[in-house]
Structures are given as C-alpha cells and as structure tokens.
Amino acid sequence: MVSSSSTARAPRRDAADNRAALLEAARTLLNQDPDASLEAIATAAGLSRRSVYGHFANRDDLLRELLASGAERVAGAMAGVTHPDPVVRLALIASHLWQEVEDVRVMALFAVRGPLRVHTAAALEPLRTSVFRAIREAQASGQIRTDIPARRLAHLVEAAALAVLEESAEHPMDAHEGHSLVILMALATIGFGWREAAQFITDNGLDAAS
Amino acid sequence: MVSSSSTARAPRRDAADNRAALLEAARTLLNQDPDASLEAIATAAGLSRRSVYGHFANRDDLLRELLASGAERVAGAMAGVTHPDPVVRLALIASHLWQEVEDVRVMALFAVRGPLRVHTAAALEPLRTSVFRAIREAQASGQIRTDIPARRLAHLVEAAALAVLEESAEHPMDAHEGHSLVILMALATIGFGWREAAQFITDNGLDAAS
DNA sequence: AATATCTTGCACAGCGTTGTGCAAGATAAG
DNA sequence: CTTATCTTGCACAACGCTGTGCAAGATATT
Numbered sequence: 123m124v125s126s127s128s129t130a131r132a133p134r135r136d137a138a139d140n141r142a143a144l145l146e147a148a149r150t151l152l153n154q155d156p157d158a159s160l161e162a163i164a165t166a167a168g169l170s171r172r173s174v175y176g177h178f179a180n181r182d183d184l185l186r187e188l189l190a191s192g193a194e195r196v197a198g199a200m201a202g203v204t205h206p207d208p209v210v211r212l213a214l215i216a217s218h219l220w221q222e223v224e225d226v227r228v229m230a231l232f233a234v235r236g237p238l239r240v241h242t243a244a245a246l247e248p249l250r251t252s253v254f255r256a257i258r259e260a261q262a263s264g265q266i267r268t269d270i271p272a273r274r275l276a277h278l279v280e281a282a283a284l285a286v287l288e289e290s291a292e293h294p295m296d297a298h299e300g301h302s303l304v305i306l307m308a309l310a311t312i313g314f315g316w317r318e319a320a321q322f323i324t325d326n327g328l329d330a331a332s
Numbered sequence: 333m334v335s336s337s338s339t340a341r342a343p344r345r346d347a348a349d350n351r352a353a354l355l356e357a358a359r360t361l362l363n364q365d366p367d368a369s370l371e372a373i374a375t376a377a378g379l380s381r382r383s384v385y386g387h388f389a390n391r392d393d394l395l396r397e398l399l400a401s402g403a404e405r406v407a408g409a410m411a412g413v414t415h416p417d418p419v420v421r422l423a424l425i426a427s428h429l430w431q432e433v434e435d436v437r438v439m440a441l442f443a444v445r446g447p448l449r450v451h452t453a454a455a456l457e458p459l460r461t462s463v464f465r466a467i468r469e470a471q472a473s474g475q476i477r478t479d480i481p482a483r484r485l486a487h488l489v490e491a492a493a494l495a496v497l498e499e500s501a502e503h504p505m506d507a508h509e510g511h512s513l514v515i516l517m518a519l520a521t522i523g524f525g526w527r528e529a530a531q532f533i534t535d536n537g538l539d540a541a542s
Numbered sequence: 543a544a545t546a547t548c549t550t551g552c553a554c555a556g557c558g559t560t561g562t563g564c565a566a567g568a569t570a571a572g
Numbered sequence: 573c574t575t576a577t578c579t580t581g582c583a584c585a586a587c588g589c590t591g592t593g594c595a596a597g598a599t600a601t602t
Contacts, residue, residue: 134570134577159559170580171560181560267526270516277499278517285491293487306480307488307521315525316477344547344600369589381590383549391590 141177143167148188149226156232160184186241189233193245196222196230200249208256209265209312213328215253216283216308220301227287234284253279257312267313275312282307302329351387353377358398359436366442370394396451399443403455406432406440410459418466419475419522423538425463426493426518430511437497444494463489467522477523485522492517512539 147167151158160181164171178184199222205211223230233242254276260266261275270278286303289295295303305328309319323329357377361368370391374381388394409432415421433440443452467489468482480488496514499505505513515538519529533539 131571131576136570137578140578160561161559172562172581173579175561176578179561269526269530270513274499274503277503278495278513281495281499282492285488285495289484289487289491293484303480303488310520310523311517313520313526315528316479316523318525320479341546341601346600347548350548370591371589380550382551382592385591386548389591 137177140167140169140173144169144174144177144184145188145191148184149192149229152185152188152232153226153229156229156236182238185238189238189242190245192226192229192233193242197245197249200252203252207265207326208259208263209309209322210326210328211256212253212260212279212308212312213305213323213326215249215256216304217301217328219283220286220297220304223287224297224300227291231284231287231291250276250280260312279308279311282311347387350377350379350383354379354384354387354394355398355401358394359402359439362395362398362442363436363439366439366446392448395448399448399452400455402436402439402443403452407455407459410462413462417475417536418469418473419519419532420536420538421466422463422470422489422518422522423515423533423536425459425466426514427511427538429493430496430507430514433497434507434510437501441494441497441501460486460490470522479523489518489521492521 144163144167148158148163151163151166160174161171163184164174174184178187196219199218200215203211203214203218205214233239234246254272257266257276257279258272261268261272267275283304286300286307289303290300302323305323306316306319309322310316314322354373354377358368358373361373361376370384371381373394374384384394388397406429409428410425413421413424413428415424443449444456464482464486467476467486470476471478471482471485477485493514496510496517499513500510512533515533516526516529519532520526524532
C-alpha cells in the first residue's frame with residue numbers, strides 16, 4: 123500500500139509540512155487553552171479550517187495523534203532510566219519527566235486528566251508500570267514507607283508530579299525550580315523527610331541532572 | 333423591599349422547596365458530571381427546564397450559588413480550628429476538610445480547579461490564609477521544611493489534598509482511608525518523614541478525629 | 543371561591559462549534 | 573508545461589446547548 127501499484131504520483135512534500143505545522147500549532151494553542159477551536163489552530167498554522175480536514179478525519183483524530191505522539195515521546199525518554207537503586211530510579215524518572223514535559227505543562231495535564239486520557243493511557247502504561255515496580259521493590263527492601271499499598275502509592279506519586287505541574291502552570295516557576303520540586307515532592311510522597319530527601323539528592327547527584 | 337408596601341401576597345412556600353430541590357439535584361448531578369445540562373438537573377429535581385429560569389437568572393447563577401454556599405460551608409467548618417501548634421492546626425484543617433468534602437469530591441475538584449474557581453476563591457480565602465499562616469509560623473519555629481517558601485508550600489499542601497481527592501475519585505477509597513491519607517500527604521508535603529508523621533498523628537490523637 | 547403565584551410545554555432565536563460538498567484557485571512533481 | 577495534489581472560500585446542515593416569550597394549566601394562599 124505504500125508505493126501504490128497504479129501510476130499515481132508521489133504526494134506533495136509541502137503537505138507533510140503543513141500537517142506538521144498543524145500539529146505544532148495545536149501543541150502550542152492547546153497548551154494555552156485545551157478547548158481551542160480548529161479555526162484557531164488552523165490559522166496559527168497558516169492554513170484554513172477547511173484544510174484541516176484534508177489531513178485529519180476530525181478533531182479527535184488530530185488530538186489523538188498529538189497526544190499519542192507526546193505520550194510516546196515522554197515514555198520513550200524514560201526507557202533509558204536504569205539504576206540498581208529503585209529510589210534513585212524513581213527520582214530519575216521524576217527528573218526526566220519534568221524535562222520532557224516542562225514546555226507543554228498545561229497540555230500534559232490535559233492529556234493525563236482530561237477526557238482524552240484514554241488515548242494516552244496505552245503509551246504511558248510502561249512508564250506507570252516501572253514506577254509501580256520501583257515502589258514495590260523499594261518497599262520490599264525497606265527503603266520507603268510501607269503504610270500505603272504500592273499501587274496506591276504509585277498513583278499518589280504520579281499525582282504529586284501533576285500537582286507540581288499544576289502549581290507551575292498557575293504560579294510562575296522557572297524550569298530549574300520545577301525540576302527540583304518534582305523530585306522533592308516525589309521523595310516526600312514515598313515517605314522521605316525533607317532533610318533526608320535533600321541528603322539523598324546530593325548523595326546521588328540528582329541536583330545536577332543532565 | 334422585603335415586605336412589599338402594596339397589597340402583594342406572600343410567595344408560595346413550595347417554590348422555595350423547588351429551588352432547594354434544584355440546588356440539591358445540581359449538587360448530585362454535577363458531582364457525577366460537572367457539565368450536566370440544565371435539562372438533566374431540572375428533571376432530577378422533578379421540574380422542567382423552563383422552570384429553572386423562574387428561580388435562577390441563568391446557568392451561571394445556579395452554579396455560583398451552589399459553589400458559593402459549598403465553599404462557605406467548607407470554610408466555615410474550619411473556623412473552629414484553633415490549636416497552639418501550627419502543625420497540628422494544619423493537620424486538623426486537613427482532617428476537617430476531608431470530612432466536609434468527602435461526599436462531594438468530584439464537585440469539590442471542579443469548584444477549585446474548574447473555570448468557576450473564581451466564584452469560590454473569595455469564600456476560601458480565609459482558609460487559604462490560615463494555611464499560609466500556619467506554615468509560616470511552623471517554618472519560623474523550625475518544625476517543618478524551610479527549603480520551600482511559605483507561599484509555595486501552602487499551594488503544594490493544597491495540591492496534595494486535591495491529589496488525594498482525585499485519587500479517591502478514580503480509585504475507590506473508603507472515607508476512613510481517605511481521611512488518613514489527606515493528613516499523611518499534608519504532613520509529607522511539609523517535610524515529615526513517614527515514621528515521623530505516624531508518630532505525630534498518634535501523639536496528637538489525629539487518627540481519632542471526631 | 544377568588545386570585546396571585548408557580549409550573550409547563552412549545553416554539554423560536556441564538557451561540558459556537560464541527561463536519562461536508564463543491565468549484566475555483568495555487569502549487570509542487572513529473 | 574502538464575497534471576495531480578493540495579488549499580481555499582463559501583454555503584449549508586447538524587449538534588447540543590442556553591435563554592425567552594407566551595398562553596394555558598396547576599396549586600397554594602387568602
């Protein structure tokens with residue numbers, strides 16, 4: 123199906139560009155207002171609303187593609203995180219997460235909380251699983267709190283990260299501050315006291331994360 | 333204007349009942365779907381959509397009244413919280429908060445996060461202020477973390493409480509578990525380690541909060 | 543029983559949006 | 573240059589919702 127059997131001509135290259143421009147515009151606009159209209163998105167991309175339907179079947183299709191690719195990008199960035207200590211692993215995940223999401227905070231919240239979170243769930247599944255595994259492992263070795271079941275704790279860690287995102291969306295926060303906050307809140311959630319957390323961060327060089 | 337000067341008759345008493353029924357129905361329905369239509373709300377209240385406009389000028393009016401009264405109820409429940417130790421005060425606030433909001437969790441999230449949060453801000457202001465004051469006081473006396481500015485920390489504590497609400501909305505959680513979680517997460521956010529927090533809770537009888 | 547008050551149903555306008563059909567125009571590929 | 577591909581503008585239908593006007597009906601109050 124890729125190279126058609128008939129004598130069809132190759133698709134125009136600018137079409138692909140426009141498609142990309144639409145996604146990029148959507149990324150930007152939806153990050154300001156998750157309910158931005160197609161009209162607004164198309165205009166921002168330098169196209170007409172009508173043309174959008176030449177690239178995507180409908181609004182949902184655009185959103186789906188945007189969110190799915192975003193979720194995969196985020197999940198992909200976590201793939202390289204491997205560390206023997208499960209707590210360090212968690213902190214590294216938090217750190218990378220922030221870096222990936224920092225410039226799309228509002229849309230990230232929308233992607234995970236909004237009505238379309240169904241479309242990102244699949245791509246984020248491995249990430250959630252590795253968080254859960256790290257927590258279970260850390261509980262087993264007595265490194266973190268055991269008064270909350272692992273599943274629940276995993277959700278709460280995720281919620282803590284989202285809470286920082288939200289806070290950063292409402293009250294200006296530079297990238298560096300957000301980065302450390304995400305880690306601090308994750309550690310706090312799993313049971314670390316604040317001095318303990320600070321010690322842990324310096325001990326493991328997490329404050330100078332690349 | 334209360335008792336009209338003309339020979340007007342007193343308003344019918346069932347009208348007030350219907351108005352109350354509308355608010356109650358709205359409270360229930362909006363707790364399931366914050367975008368529930370007036371049609372749905374009116375029907376649930378045993379009235380027609382048309383009648384709603386006999387009691388409220390428009391949709392926003394209904395919402396405003398509902399949210400404002402809810403916010404005041406919540407804020408009012410915190411008024412009685414006075415304790416010399418600011419950390420205990422924070423924990424008590426968290427505890428009472430849960431009890432007030434437990435049966436309206438989804439709508440509470442909507443009221444604080446949604447587009448109508450403007451209408452609840454005023455009523456919740458004293459509550460937010462007392463959280464901020466408690467945190468500042470506790471920081472001054474070295475009881476809690478000082479690596480995060482008081483304002484920011486206050487926001488994060490609020491976010492932590494909301495995170496528990498959200499978690500409870502998505503993954504079933506009985507009232508008791510939610511109650512302790514809210515306190516635990518608040519303490520975690522202000523810098524307590526999990527054992528320290530547990531100790532603190534038993535020491536102050538917070539696990540048996542009325 | 544008289545009457546003001548409240549409810550109802552229906553019709554209608556308005557809103558902002560999405561999705562389509564179609565014909566004409568612009569443009570990259572061959 | 574020719575042609576298939578892409579874009580555009582306009583018109584139109586549809587959707588679900590809010591808000592109103594009006595006349596008729598039900599009901600509490602007096």
